[in-house]
Amino acid sequence: MPRRLLLLAASLALLAGCATAPRPAATTAGACPACPVCPAPGAAPVCPPAGAQLPPPPAAKPLQPARWEDLPGWGEDDLGAAWPAFLQSCKGLVGKKEWPLWRPACDEAQALGSKPDNGSLRRFFESRFQPYLLTNPEGTVEGMITGYYEPLLKGSRKPTGPGRYAVLGVPDDLLTIDLSELYPDLKNYRLRGRLLGNKVVPYWSRAELMAREDSLKARTLLWVDDPIELFFLQIQGSGRVRLPDGSIVRLGYADQNGHPYQSIGRVLIERGELKPEQASMQGIQAWARANPAKVNDLLNANPSYVFFRELDLPASEGPIGALGVPLTPERSIAIDPRSTPLGAPVFLAASHPNSSKPLRRLVLAQDTGGAIKGVVRADYFWGYGAEAGALAGRMKQTGQMWVLLPPGLGPR
Known part of the structure; x- marks a missing residue:
């Protein structure tokens, strides 16, 4: 040799x-x-x-073939509770490049109707899909499962009274550059920026946007009465605002300024303002109420900024996720699309917030988020209102995930 x-x-x-x-x-x-x-x-x-x-x-491969008996609690889950979310995923997948691989399963799902029995649903998924255990690059199979929800804020159409924090729509000078046509491997990435002469430069950070707020009045959708609530609205990506006449405005994610998300909970821990066990959504809100003069400085430590659009949605429907379909409370999750395809069924094995009570159920990957990065990583959608917010704010559990894929969509 x-x-x-x-x-x-x-x-x-x-x-x-x-x-x-x-x-x-x-x-x-x-x-x-x-x-x-x-x-x-x-x-x-x-x-x-x-x-x-x-x-x-x-690095370990992110998708490892699994058997149905590997999924803890698969045989006990009420699959009918996830069925409406699966049908919504099929609507969102129509027209996508991968649609031909999803279509046989979605056509059969339509034929099964809106309320098939649990046995029929289990046979459907086991015959149409292959489970894959999501695996981190270092070979571990557990990751962080957090929660999010649709908050309710108080606001107005005019900056009068306490309503003086602007909810911004997409600015006219924001450029969003999609490189996927030239570089297919970058299909899940977008570049944001602005023109400076004949050059594209990074878009304004949160602190810079706040300093330029007067120049963005034309893009203001609403004014709300609480900056920390507005910040959490941006983290959640959608919400509702009650106006003085009692009417409700639905808001949804429209775009982002291109800067990376920085956890303000981590910032407070590093500054010695909170202990790690206090850095929940509720803990951060309590700190903000007690330290109003420090709030703007804290918020500006996160350079990311989310822009919104108004949505015409029935009160009974969930917000629109990244797949373009309404989210289903307790059956939709946000994922990192680099490892989990949007629209895919995912079996989640975690626990309830601050509890060892098992949370094992079929959910649908229908949303994304700036803080949702990694293979075994998910944000669990709890729904709308104060109770959902309390659960979402406390949820920081360890869990495992299995993605269910139709033939031809798994790893080669």
């Missing part, structure tokens, strides 16, 4: 797991202790030099 190939074989084998073993003493030809690699029968073992810096092992 040529020397270069011999060294390559040795290096690859070392990457497989012997880099941390001590360098052994000389051995008889052909003997193979724990660390050395035997490139050929009878050849001397090859060991890494003492203190050698080796490359990290390759």
